[in-house]
Amino acid sequence: MNQSRTWRRPIALAMLAAVILSVSGCTGGVRASSWTGLTVVDERLYAADLEQVVALNAADGEPRWAFPEDPKKDGRGAFYVTPAVGEGHVIVASYVPGGGFFSQPRNIVWALDVETGNELWHFEDAAGQYVEGGAISGGLFVIGNSDGNIYALDVESGEPRWIFKTGHRVWATPLIVSDIVYIGSMDRYLYALDLSTGEVRWKFHAEGAFAATPALRDDTLYIGAFDDRLYAIDAHTGTERWHFKGENWFWGSPVIYDDTVYATDVSGNVYAVDAESGEQIWHHDLGAPVRAGPALAEDGSKLFVGSQNGTLYALNTADGLVLWLGESEGQVLSTPVVDGSVVYEMLIYGPHRIRALYVDNGREVWVHPPVVEEQK
Amino acid sequence: MFDFIAYPLANLMLLLYNFLGHQTVAALAVLTTLIRLLILPLTLGQQRSARRMQELQPQIEKLQKKYGKDKERLAQEQMKLWKEAGINPMGGCLPLLIQLPIMIGLYQAIMYCVPTTPLQLFQFSQHIYKWLPGVVGLVPLQSTFLGMDLGQPPNIAHWWSYALPLLVFATTWLQQKLLSPPAPSGDQSQTAMMSQQMQIMMPLMFGFIALQYATGLSIYFIISNLIGIAQFYLIQQNRSDKTGKDKKVRRPTRR
Numbered sequence: 001m002n003q004s005r006t007w008r009r010p011i012a013l014a015m016l017a018a019v020i021l022s023v024s025g026c027t028g029g030v031r032a033s034s035w036t037g038l039t040v041v042d043e044r045l046y047a048a049d050l051e052q053v054v055a056l057n058a059a060d061g062e063p064r065w066a067f068p069e070d071p072k073k074d075g076r077g078a079f080y081v082t083p084a085v086g087e088g089h090v091i092v093a094s095y096v097p098g099g100g101f102f103s104q105p106r107n108i109v110w111a112l113d114v115e116t117g118n119e120l121w122h123f124e125d126a127a128g129q130y131v132e133g134g135a136i137s138g139g140l141f142v143i144g145n146s147d148g149n150i151y152a153l154d155v156e157s158g159e160p161r162w163i164f165k166t167g168h169r170v171w172a173t174p175l176i177v178s179d180i181v182y183i184g185s186m187d188r189y190l191y192a193l194d195l196s197t198g199e200v201r202w203k204f205h206a207e208g209a210f211a212a213t214p215a216l217r218d219d220t221l222y223i224g225a226f227d228d229r230l231y232a233i234d235a236h237t238g239t240e241r242w243h244f245k246g247e248n249w250f251w252g253s254p255v256i257y258d259d260t261v262y263a264t265d266v267s268g269n270v271y272a273v274d275a276e277s278g279e280q281i282w283h284h285d286l287g288a289p290v291r292a293g294p295a296l297a298e299d300g301s302k303l304f305v306g307s308q309n310g311t312l313y314a315l316n317t318a319d320g321l322v323l324w325l326g327e328s329e330g331q332v333l334s335t336p337v338v339d340g341s342v343v344y345e346m347l348i349y350g351p352h353r354i355r356a357l358y359v360d361n362g363r364e365v366w367v368h369p370p371v372v373e374e375q376k
Numbered sequence: 377m378f379d380f381i382a383y384p385l386a387n388l389m390l391l392l393y394n395f396l397g398h399q400t401v402a403a404l405a406v407l408t409t410l411i412r413l414l415i416l417p418l419t420l421g422q423q424r425s426a427r428r429m430q431e432l433q434p435q436i437e438k439l440q441k442k443y444g445k446d447k448e449r450l451a452q453e454q455m456k457l458w459k460e461a462g463i464n465p466m467g468g469c470l471p472l473l474i475q476l477p478i479m480i481g482l483y484q485a486i487m488y489c490v491p492t493t494p495l496q497l498f499q500f501s502q503h504i505y506k507w508l509p510g511v512v513g514l515v516p517l518q519s520t521f522l523g524m525d526l527g528q529p530p531n532i533a534h535w536w537s538y539a540l541p542l543l544v545f546a547t548t549w550l551q552q553k554l555l556s557p558p559a560p561s562g563d564q565s566q567t568a569m570m571s572q573q574m575q576i577m578m579p580l581m582f583g584f585i586a587l588q589y590a591t592g593l594s595i596y597f598i599i600s601n602l603i604g605i606a607q608f609y610l611i612q613q614n615r616s617d618k619t620g621k622d623k624k625v626r627r628p629t630r631r
Contacts, residue, residue: 208513227513
């Protein structure tokens with residue numbers, strides 16, 4: 001009994017610490033948990049597949065290369081961000097958790113050869129995690145980081161050309177058009193930066209954080225924010241043209257076809273909005289949380305939206321009605337990609353990482369990794 | 377796991393953040409204070425139990441001297457003593473166990489409001505009470521405090537952030553020192569030695585957690601510990617005042 005008295009407080013506190021550790025993942029430091037993304041360029045699909053970056057034949061899913069070849073051996077961290085492809089490079093980022101008592105997690109940008117997947121350079125000066133991918137243009141790779149900085153790295157050498165400090169985390173992929181970088185920050189600003197110098201051309205303030213990539217049509221940028229609004233902004237001056245109020249945050253990037261802007265909010269609402277006036281054309285509630293923005297079929301007839309419940313919805317762009325459903329195990333939290341007659345989706349928490357489906361009917365073309373490998 | 381607690385707390389934190397001029401640490405301090413007030417009856421019960429234990433220490437020591445070799449008899453006599461004094465030997469443990477889900481929920485709430493991973497943020501996006509005034513567009517809260525990122529662990533770039541684990545260690549040690557009943561004097565038993573070791577191990581463990589996890593959590597630990605320490609002194613002060621008043625009342629009667 002005496003023992004129970006003297007031990008009860010330490011035991012209870014130890015339990016508290018143990019539970020905190022267990023609910024926190026007990027991995028040491030910040031947990032790396034995010035969705036991954038894919039890019040399709042020149043009939044090849046590049047994906048951040050958590051343990052590896054993979055290049056596959058877009059037509060049949062046949063692997064071309066993987067980086068690192070043996071993830072268990074190399075231990076280069078977890079690859080999340082959507083690969084940026086251009087100028088002969090595939091550029092991704094990884095998160096390497098801290099491994100010891102004082103060991104700090106590392107956040108690394110990797111530049112790989114587009115043909116072989118061999119490492120060309122890496123950059124690990126950023127203090128925070130990379131959440132979304134970067135963009136390549138004019139010999140620069142531009143990417144935002146959770147440390148609040150936007151980094152412009154030389155594509156050939158990986159040397160930083162300029163660093164722009166924002167007031168909060170940067171979880172958005174930039175849009176680069178000619179010599180301007182458009183990028184949103186959690187500090188509630190959408191910035192237009194000079195590509196070569198990083199100087200601010202203009203900045204637009206919203207009532208909520210920006211985590212999406214803007215879409216450009218003529219001289220208007222369309223982007224949603226965490227204030228439940230979809231904005232139309234003059235691309236030259238940064239002044240607001242209109243805003244449309246949704247039901248929840250706009251996290252995914254909108255797409256535009258003809259005179260209509262298509263956007264999703266995180267509650268699972270899909271909106272078609274007139275690009276000129278901001279008036280709603282139609283609205284469809286999918287009934288499941290949606291993180292990413294929609295993708296358009298090349299002929300503009302269908303809209304593809306992935307959801308947390310693992311379903312890829314194909315909607316008719318004319319009225320928002322569901323044409324087909326592509327159900328899967330897992331969650332679809334990154335934006336699907338359409339290339340010709342096939343739509344590609346990236347999954348997390350499922351047996352497969354990538355699925356290719358026919359645009360017309362949702363029939364499966366291939367999956368990665370294939371079932372045979374999964375059963376091994 | 378404790379989201380049913382975390383979501384309301386996170387929304388309360390948003391509300392406080394809005395009312396306190398968008399100051400994350402101020403919102404965290406007020407929220408921690410509110411939580412400590414909410415669980416005050418539990419904490420008081422725990423302290424009362426510890427105090428009674430302290431008061432019985434001389435008698436326990438006597439029993440240990442008397443039945444030191446007969447463990448079974450010693451246990452029986454101690455149980456009898458506690459029963460007579462109306463003390464449940466597990467009475468100090470239960471309040472701590474009840475506090476656990478609240479503490480974990482609060483930690484999760486902090487991580488929802490100052491998220492470090494997008495999945496945390498996406499999850500929370502489905503649970504924001506939009507009907508609360510001014511909460512739309514608040515998340516993620518401003519995460520910088522004294523140049524540190526509240527959602528990131530201490531790091532070399534912000535070397536001063538390493539002061540937080542030290543403060544967590546110091547305040548946890550002090551609070552535990554104050555709230556733990558002292559071991560009987562000269563008690564060299566294994567139990568007493570282990571108890572002393574735990575008084576160092578627990579602050580070390582919390583210091584280690586502070587070193588590895590978001591600095592926002594460290595700030596919560598420090599504020600919570602400081603409140604616990606202040607609460608201890610207030611209760612002690614209150615007891616002293618009461619004792620003094622009793623004496624003052626009694627004196628005229630004696631005359």
